[in-house]
Amino acid sequence: xxxxxxxxxxxxxxxxxxxxxxxxxxxxxxxxxxxxxxxxxxxxxxxxxxxxxxxxxxxxxxxxxxxxxxxxxxxxxxxxxxxxxxxxxxxxxxxxxxxxxxxxxxxxxxxxxxxxxxxxxxxxxxxxxxxxxxxxxxxxxxxxxxxxxxxxxxxxxxxxxxxxxxxxxxxxxxxxxxxxxxxxxxxxxxxxxxxxxxxxxxxxxxxxxxxxxxxxxxxxxxxxxxxxxxxxxxxxxxxxxxxxxxxxxxxxxxxxxxxxxxxxxxxxxxxxxxxxxxxxxxxxxxxxxxxxxxxxxxxxxxxxxxxxxxxxxxxxxxxxxxxxxxxxxxxxxxxxxxxxxxxxxxxxxxxxxxxxxxxxxxxxxxxxxxxxxxxxxxxxxxxxxxxxxxxxxxxxxxxxxxxxxxxxxxxxxxxxxxxxxxxxxxxxxxxxxxxxxxxxxxxxxxxxxxxxxxxxxxxxxxxxxxxxxxxxxxxxxxxxxxxxxxxxxxxxxxxxxxxxxxxxxxxxxxxxxxxxxxxxxxxxxxxxxxxxxxxxxxxxxxxxxxxxxxxxxxxxxxxxxxxxxxxxxxxxxxxxxxxxxxxxxxxxxxxxxxxxxxxxxxxxxxxxxxxxxxxxxxxxxxxxxxxxxxxxxxxxxxxxxxxxxxxxxxxxxxxxxxxxxxxxxxxxxxxxxxxxxxxxxxxxxxxxxxxxxxxxxxxxxxxxxxxxxxxxxxxxxxxxxxxxxxxxxxxxxxxxxxxxxxxxxxxxxxxxxxxxxxxxxxxxxxxxxxxxxxxxxxxxxxxxxxxxxxxxxxxxxxxxxxxxxxxxxxxxxxxxxxxxxxxxxxxxxxxxxxxxxxxxxxxxxxxxxxxxxxxxxxxxxxxxxx
Numbered sequence: 001x002x003x004x005x006x007x008x009x010x011x012x013x014x015x016x017x018x019x020x021x022x023x024x025x026x027x028x029x030x031x032x033x034x035x036x037x038x039x040x041x042x043x044x045x046x047x048x049x050x051x052x053x054x055x056x057x058x059x060x061x062x063x064x065x066x067x068x069x070x071x072x073x074x075x076x077x078x079x080x081x082x083x084x085x086x087x088x089x090x091x092x093x094x095x096x097x098x099x100x101x102x103x104x105x106x107x108x109x110x111x112x113x114x115x116x117x118x119x120x121x122x123x124x125x126x127x128x129x130x131x132x133x134x135x136x137x138x139x140x141x142x143x144x145x146x147x148x149x150x151x152x153x154x155x156x157x158x159x160x161x162x163x164x165x166x167x168x169x170x171x172x173x174x175x176x177x178x179x180x181x182x183x184x185x186x187x188x189x190x191x192x193x194x195x196x197x198x199x200x201x202x203x204x205x206x207x208x209x210x211x212x213x214x215x216x217x218x219x220x221x222x223x224x225x226x227x228x229x230x231x232x233x234x235x236x237x238x239x240x241x242x243x244x245x246x247x248x249x250x251x252x253x254x255x256x257x258x259x260x261x262x263x264x265x266x267x268x269x270x271x272x273x274x275x276x277x278x279x280x281x282x283x284x285x286x287x288x289x290x291x292x293x294x295x296x297x298x299x300x301x302x303x304x305x306x307x308x309x310x311x312x313x314x315x316x317x318x319x320x321x322x323x324x325x326x327x328x329x330x331x332x333x334x335x336x337x338x339x340x341x342x343x344x345x346x347x348x349x350x351x352x353x354x355x356x357x358x359x360x361x362x363x364x365x366x367x368x369x370x371x372x373x374x375x376x377x378x379x380x381x382x383x384x385x386x387x388x389x390x391x392x393x394x395x396x397x398x399x400x401x402x403x404x405x406x407x408x409x410x411x412x413x414x415x416x417x418x419x420x421x422x423x424x425x426x427x428x429x430x431x432x433x434x435x436x437x438x439x440x441x442x443x444x445x446x447x448x449x450x451x452x453x454x455x456x457x458x459x460x461x462x463x464x465x466x467x468x469x470x471x472x473x474x475x476x477x478x479x480x481x482x483x484x485x486x487x488x489x490x491x492x493x494x495x496x497x498x499x500x501x502x503x504x505x506x507x508x509x510x511x512x513x514x515x516x517x518x519x520x521x522x523x524x525x526x527x528x529x530x531x532x533x534x535x536x537x538x539x540x541x542x543x544x545x546x547x548x549x550x551x552x553x554x555x556x557x558x559x560x561x562x563x564x565x566x567x568x569x570x571x572x573x574x575x576x577x578x579x580x581x582x583x584x585x586x587x588x589x590x591x592x593x594x595x596x597x598x599x600x601x602x603x604x605x606x607x608x609x610x611x612x613x614x615x616x617x618x619x620x621x622x623x624x625x626x627x628x629x630x631x632x633x634x635x636x637x638x639x640x641x642x643x644x645x646x647x648x649x650x651x652x653x654x655x656x657x658x659x660x661x662x663x664x665x666x667x668x669x670x671x672x673x674x675x676x677x678x679x680x681x682x683x684x685x686x687x688x689x690x691x692x693x694x695x696x697x698x699x700x701x702x703x704x705x706x707x708x709x710x711x712x713x714x715x716x717x718x719x720x721x722x723x724x725x726x727x728x729x730x731x732x733x734x735x736x737x738x739x740x741x742x743x744x745x746x747x748x749x750x751x752x753x754x755x756x757x758x759x760x761x762x763x764x765x766x767x768x769x770x771x772x773x774x775x776x777x778x779x780x781x782x783x784x785x786x787x788x789x790x791x792x793x794x795x796x797x798x799x800x801x802x803x804x805x806x807x808x809x810x811x812x813x814x815x816x817x818x819x820x821x822x823x824x825x826x827x828x829x830x831x832x833x834x835x836x837x838x839x840x841x842x843x844x845x846x847x848x849x850x851x852x853x854x855x856x857x858x859x860x861x862x863x864x865x866x
Contacts, residue, residue: 029072029075029076029077029078030072030078031068031071031072031078031079032078032093033078033081033083033093033094033095034065034068034069034072035061035065035086035092035093035094035095036060036061036064036065036068036094036095036096036097037061037084037086037094037095037096037097038052038057038058038060038061038097038099039084039096039097039098039099040052040057040099040100040139041098041100042098042100043098043134043136049100051099051100051101051139051140052099052139052142052143053146056143056146056147056148057099059148060097060099060137060148060156061097063148063153063156063157063200064095064097064156064160066199067156067157067160067195067199068160070195070198070199071160071161071164074271074272074275075272075275076164076274076275077164077167077168077275078167079095079160079163079164079166079167080113080131080133080163080166080167080172081095081132081133081134081135081163082095082096082111082131082132082133082134083095083096083132084096095135096134096135097135097136097137098134098135098136098137099136099137099138099139099142100136100138100139101138101139101140102136102138102140105138106138106155107137107138107141107142107149107151107152107155108135108136108137108138108142108152108155108156108158108159109135109136109137109159110133110134110135110159110160110162110163111130111132111133111134111135112130112133112162112166113129113130113131113133113166113171113172113175114127114128114129114130114172114175114178115127115128115129115130115133116128127175127176128175129172129175133163133166135156135159135160135163137152137155137156142155150196150202150205151205153195153196153200153202154192154193154195154196154202155192156192157191157192157195157196158188158189158191158192158193159188159192161187161188161191161192162184162188165184165187165188165278168278168279169281170278170279170280170281170282170284170293171184171278173281173284174283174284174285176285177283177284177285177286177289178284178285179284179285179290180220180221180222180223180238180284180285180287180290181221181222181223181237181238181239181241182219182220182221182237182238182241182290183290184238185238185239185241185242186238186239186240186241186242186244186245187242187245187274189211189239189240189242190211190242190243190245190246190249190269190271191271191274193209193242193246194246194249194268194269194271198268203335203336204335204336204337205337206337207232207336207337207338207339208232208236208240209336210243210327210332210336211240211241211242211243211244211246211324212232212240212243212354212355213232213236213237213240213241213243213355214234214237214355214356214357215321215324215355215356215381215382216355216356216357216377216378216381216382216383217237217378217381218287218378218379218380218381219241219244219317219380219381220287220290220291220380221237221238221241223238232354243324244320245271245274246269247320247323247324248269248273248309248316248320249269249270249271249273250266250267250268250269250270251309252269252270252273252308253267253268253269253270254267256270262331262419263323263326263419263420263421264323264326264327264329264331264332264419265331265332266331266332266334266335266336273301273308276297276301276308277297277301280293280296280297280300280301282296287379287464288464288465289464291313291380291463291464291466292462292463292464294313294463295312295313295462295463295464298311298312298313298316299311299312312461312463313380313459313463314412314414314425314459314460314461314463315414315425315559317380317382317457317459318414318415318416318423318425318455318457318459319416319420319423319559320420321382321416321420321455321457322416322417322418322419322420322421322422322423322455323416323419323420324355324420325351325352325355325356325384325416325419325420325453325455326418326419326420327351328347328348328350328351328352329419339351345450345451348453349386352384352386352453356382356383356384356455357383357384359383359384359385359386359453360373360375360383360384360385360386361385361386361387361388362385362386362387362388362475363388363390364387364388364389364390364391364395364397364475364477364479365390365391366390366391366479366481366696366698367479367657367665367667367696367698369658369663369665370474370475370476370477371474372402372472372473372474373385373472373473373474373475374403374470374471374472375456375470375471375472375473376468376469376470377413377456377457377458377468377469377470377471378458378468379458379459379460379466379467379468380458380459380463380466381457381458382455382456382457382458383455383456384453384454384455384456385453385454385456385473385475386451386452386453387441387451387452387453387454387475388451389441389450389451389452391477391479392489393479393481393487393489393509393510394440394441394442394487394489394507394509394545394548395440395441395477395478395479396438396439396440396441396477396478396511396548396552396700397438397439397440397441397475397476397477397478398435398437398438398475398476398477398478398662398700399415399424399435399436399437399438399439399454399473399474399475400432400434400435400436400473400474400475400476400662401413401434401435401436401471401472401473401474402434402471402472402474403470403471403472409469409471410426410434410436411426411460411461412458412459412460412461412466412469413425413426413436413456413457413458413469413471414436414456414457414459415436415437415439415454415455415456415457416454416455416457417439417452417453417454417455421561421562421565422439422552422558422559422562423558423559423561423562424436424437424438424439424555424557424558424559425437425557425559426557427556427557429556430556430557432661434661434662435557436557437555437557437558438552438555438700439454439552440548440549440551440552442500442503442545456473474662476662476663476698476700477698477700478511478512478698478699478700478701479510479696479697479698480510480511480512480540480695480696480697480698480699481510481695481696481697482510482540482594482597482693482694482695483594483692483693483694483695484592484593484594484619484691484693484695485542485589485592485593485594485595486592487507487508487509487510487542488506488507488508488509488588489507489509490503490506490507497565497566497568497569498569498572498573500549500566500569501546501566501569501570501573501578503545504544504545504546504548504549505544505545505546505578505581505582505585506585507545508542508543508544508545508585508588508589509542509543509545509548510540510541510542510543511540511541511542511543511547511548511551511701512538512539512540512541512697512698512699512701513538513539513699513701513702513703514536514537514538514539514664514699514701514702514703515536515537515702515703516534516535516536516537516603516703517534517535517536517537518533518534518535519531519532519533519534519535520532520533521533525647526649527602527614527650528614528640528647528649528650528651529640529647529649529650530647531600531616531650533602533603534602534603535600535601535602535603536600536601536602536603536604537598537599537600537601538597538598538599538600538601538654538664538697538699539596539597539598539599540596540597540598540599540695540697541595541596541597542589542592542595542596543589544582544585544586544589546578546582549566550566553565553566553567587623587627590620590622590623590627591622591623592622593619593620593621593622593633593691594619594620594633594693595620595622596619596620597617597618597619597620597668597693597695598616598617598618598619599615599616599617599652599654599668600615600616600617601615601616601654602614604656604659605659606659606660606661607659607660608656608659609656609657609658609659610655610656611653611654611655611656612653612654612655612656613651613652613653614649614650614651614652615635615650615651615652615653615654615668616634616635616650616652617634617635617650617652617654617668617670617672617693618632618633618634618675619632619633619634619635619670619672619693620632620633621633621674621675631674631675631676632675633672633673633674633675633690633691633693634648634650634672634673634675634678635650635651635652635670635671635672635673635693636648636649636650636651636673636678636687637649637650637651638686639684639685639686639687643684643685644684646684648673648678648687651670652668652669652670653668653669653670654666654667654668655667655668661702662700663698663699663700663702664697664698664699664702665697665698665699666696666697667694667695667696667697668693668694668695668696668697669692669693669694669695670692670693670694671689671692672689672690672691672692672693673687673688673689673690674687674690817855820855821855821858824855824858825849825850825858828846828849828858829846832846
């Protein structure tokens, strides 16, 4: 079974055990105190000094109260915050905010639940838990022109969120091992900026409030508190990791809105997920422990009774860095300050350098090999590759990886592009030992394919065990051209799946394949007369670009978001219409001479370079106006032998410039003759040249046949990977219980298949020994024998009772079958109604069921029903 079919079968198995969840109410903790009071003095001072106006003090109190109400409504625990009486004469408890001038630190700060005391005599420092921390603010920095600065609103919300964090055992369980700043400061920064935007309409102040940090360095950053720093500086990495936490919040929102949103388009993040994250206690204080915690909460943290993400950090991080690389685009910038002036290419280059450092660059040129790229990459980090194109057609790019600990590298690495819409990760069933996957790159308006960025991330399945890698990445382009038939291009940007579909239905390009094949030995004739012996075969063909997109989307390494996008656009347009358009496009392709080229060579092996001048070459001819075949062309020389007994020797020329485990690259040429003339009985003499042909090819699809065995992959590995893919598209759809059910069902089915196979083998063996003359005596005396149990058809034939083949088609049999099909159809339709909300997709699924011809074919669809 192919990797694609195994993937689709497992997907069907998983969907067959999915049920629907009902929303469950989530109880939220009530905050007994939501009032704040500004004290214009240093904590511990007895007297106050007025440093801000009463209006500003009131605004601080109002703002913090509003933020507190919002945090309470989001389900967060009440803060760990030292309360104080509003005044000497009041019994009302409030949270104090001490405002006074100080020269170091941020605009505001919140006391840590883990504190230290120092013995002035001995100098000994003691660590202790302080459950009465307080908030302070610098009067000289929170005011501008007599009003609170926009940063002050963000900072007060940020610091109050620290008080919220301090109430969770994740942050206070061990003062010697608190979460690193990438968690504590990163989440507080993300929430603080969002509170100012959501509740006060204060937009981010500068581009760095998008969370610009170096993601070429590891995600984990230990320092919890930092000195005064400028945003985007290396020291601010704990704070700037807020982009990761904001992405998770936006991801949740995006998956629950009906409108289809672009990945880089800003949506209001739902930070309620952090309450579940913080409620999950786990040892902290080191990189491996904190990654293990994040893996755990990403997969198991629940909302409304179901998992919110259902994915590991390996999957989530690759999508995050791919999506974040597209934040330079207008749909993001309209909520943030601009990336800078200049062209789109300049903005993209500037943005990716900010977050990934200098990108490695490669050039794609027709007929030129691409040298491998050495790409050192740290644990839970990402690097970028910029690919520049000097071609105009659509290009298939295959990514191969080698070097270092290869098995670990392939499992850990993922490659993302198109703003996170396309991601390939090593699939367990991949045959090629070095291959990660491939992408299709499309042309831009009125110009060559522009530069394209690919983001490479490194996160092991067990994120805490991720190691630094130094892989060598080789990008192999598939480019084919011919002097006869030409590719058709409809350049244009592809912002939506619908536009991509329309574009691909109006353009076509070359696809190539090479494979090894065994033919009869060359003892009866020479190779030039007829292909014989072991051969290498090359097939080049013009195909609809939709075929290329489909091939890209259903490759096992590709994340499921891509096929969902492609097939969703097909369903929206209508499956029948797409088939009609494809048929018309195929006819347009076949109306060109040379749309299909086949070359057969004496078999060559890895490393071969050189010219073969006796290649069999067949080239298609333009079809007749009615679509009927019009023959073709062949590359042959002058007739050899007696007329009618000789042959036209093959003389196509193929030059192989590179033949490796990654690629076959070379050129071809021939003087073609009309096949109809060659096949003429009267013509065995000189045949005129009809057309010349030449071209070049770089082929990445190489089938080694029996020379390369398919790796044995357990169902568990395939299921684990498929669960990751499904939960990436539909967050939390497959729970751990459902995953285990799928594995149990797969094991049970495998056992059943094994038993049936064994039983079938026994049946065949026993039936070979069943003879008609033995039946009357043998079965009466031994009815439980395998022969009598398994071989009913043989003994029915002996008795003359074997049903006629025509009886199955009798009116009564047809009526019974039709009734069964009607029952099956109703059951299948009810199942489709329960899982598919989109009417177009629903219709497409039912049409597919109806097109199945036999009742056995329809039973295949019923296997998906629980």
